[in-house]
Amino acid sequence: xxxxxxxxxxxxxxxxxxxxxxxxxxxxxxxxxxxxxxxxxxxxxxxxxxxxxxxxxxxxxxxxxxxxxxxxxxxxxxxxxxxxxxxxxxxxxxxxxxxxxxxxxxxxxxxxxxxxxxxxxxxxxxxxxxxxxxxxxxxxxxxxxxxxxxxxxxxxxxxxxxxxxxxxxxxxxxxxxxxxxxxxxxxxxxxxxxxxxxxxxxxxxxxxxxxxxxxxxxxxxxxxxxxxxxxxxxxxxxxxxxxxxxxxxxxxxxxxxxxxxxxxxxxxxxxxxxxxxxxxxxxxxxxxxxxxxxxxxxxxxxxxxxxxxxxxxxxxxxxxxxxxxxxxxxxxxxxxxx
Ligand code: SF4
Ligand code: SF4
Numbered sequence: 001x002x003x004x005x006x007x008x009x010x011x012x013x014x015x016x017x018x019x020x021x022x023x024x025x026x027x028x029x030x031x032x033x034x035x036x037x038x039x040x041x042x043x044x045x046x047x048x049x050x051x052x053x054x055x056x057x058x059x060x061x062x063x064x065x066x067x068x069x070x071x072x073x074x075x076x077x078x079x080x081x082x083x084x085x086x087x088x089x090x091x092x093x094x095x096x097x098x099x100x101x102x103x104x105x106x107x108x109x110x111x112x113x114x115x116x117x118x119x120x121x122x123x124x125x126x127x128x129x130x131x132x133x134x135x136x137x138x139x140x141x142x143x144x145x146x147x148x149x150x151x152x153x154x155x156x157x158x159x160x161x162x163x164x165x166x167x168x169x170x171x172x173x174x175x176x177x178x179x180x181x182x183x184x185x186x187x188x189x190x191x192x193x194x195x196x197x198x199x200x201x202x203x204x205x206x207x208x209x210x211x212x213x214x215x216x217x218x219x220x221x222x223x224x225x226x227x228x229x230x231x232x233x234x235x236x237x238x239x240x241x242x243x244x245x246x247x248x249x250x251x252x253x254x255x256x257x258x259x260x261x262x263x264x265x266x267x268x269x270x271x272x273x274x275x276x277x278x279x280x281x282x283x284x285x286x287x288x289x290x291x292x293x294x295x296x297x298x299x300x301x302x303x304x305x306x307x308x309x310x311x312x313x314x315x316x317x318x319x320x321x322x323x324x325x326x327x328x329x330x331x332x333x334x335x336x337x338x
Contacts, residue, residue: 002156002198004074006067008041019058019068024268026051040075048072049081053284054148055271056239059192067196069147076150084279089149098139098158104169107133110211111170113179115186116141117309126334127222128215133170135179140166142189144237148275152197159189160199167202178204180211182330184307188240208307209247212333216254222338225256229301230332231324232259233292233315234269235308251329255336260299264292274314289318297322305329 011017020026020033026048028036039046049072058068076082082089096116112124114136121134140162146154171177181187190205216223232248245266252259264270270292276285296304296319304324306312316326327335 004070005196006071010064010066018061022061025053049076056236060239060242073147073152084149102139107170107174109176111179113181113186115183127337135170142186144185144189171203180206182208184235184237188237192240207244213247213250219337223336224338226336227256229258229260230303230305231296231299231301232305233311235311260301262295262299264295272311272314274310293322303327
């Protein structure tokens with residue numbers, strides 16, 4: 001069993017407890033946060049473990065990279081605290097299971113990893129994705145979603161074989177050592193979660209946004225500025241890899257899109273609501289979605305840009321009803337290239 005890498009002494013000596021004080025959902029002041037943090041460190045029940053909405057935000061708030069959210073999930077599982085009703089967790093465990101039934105295949109760079117979303121493969125087309133190979137399916141599903149279900153054990157069990165399959169089934173014999181992760185979740189899994197759990201990754205990962213920015217630079221002469229204003233729905237999994245958010249600004253600058261300032265973007269994004277409904281916290285889900293959509297609508301943008309398919313599923317239709325055209329970042333970029 002791989003151990004989670006975190007340093008309890010760092011937390012014991014921490015003067016700010018940013019991980020909990022900055023939480024947008026728990027309303028803890030510093031003394032309260034200190035008490036709850038110590039309970040979590042001691043492996044005792046804490047209201048954080050029952051009330052956490054699993055937004056991943058505290059992974060970004062900790063200035064020391066000490067993995068406060070992975071520890072919350074660890075403790076939830078150890079203490080049997082289930083954020084979602086048990087039947088829903090069981091159903092998801094079966095639905096997202098791997099069958100290991102796909103044959104090996106040759107690929108060529110760039111290899112676009114679509115994770116559990118093969119239905120998006122049609123969008124990997126056009127000049128931006130020239131010569132690209134696509135890999136997808138539950139067999140190579142990153143499994144980070146189990147952070148929402150108090151199941152670090154499933155990540156520990158499934159992730160090593162997912163990594164081995166990507167390497168042995170596709171990359172190794174093709175002479176390719178790099179994948180482009182379409183979904184923030186996959187990039188976060190391979191570059192953050194795997195190291196936090198001591199799991200080796202034998203290939204390199206490029207975030208989709210870095211790839212798109214590079215392609216837009218290479219195709220600069222064919223880019224038609226869209227001259228549009230957009231709001232961006234920053235997904236929970238991007239909280240694990242906040243350094244990649246700057247690529248949103250770079251991409252928008254390259255395609256002539258203004259990232260309209262709003263309250264729930266950048267350092268204070270709101271959950272899309274999908275996880276809250278999966279946890280059957282419907283009233284909270286309704287409230288979070290309403291605040292997010294009000295904020296988007298007030299910003300006066302034409303587009304609502306998503307990168308996460310789950311966010312698109314949760315919010316896309318509602319954004320359209322508010323007059324914002326929902327679109328994936330990848331498709332927005334494709335629109336800009338002649
Ligand atoms: S996780 Fe980070 S912010 Fe939270 S108490 Fe520990 S060191 Fe401080
Ligand atoms: S994951 Fe989100 S809701 Fe849970 S404690 Fe961290 S910041 Fe708060």
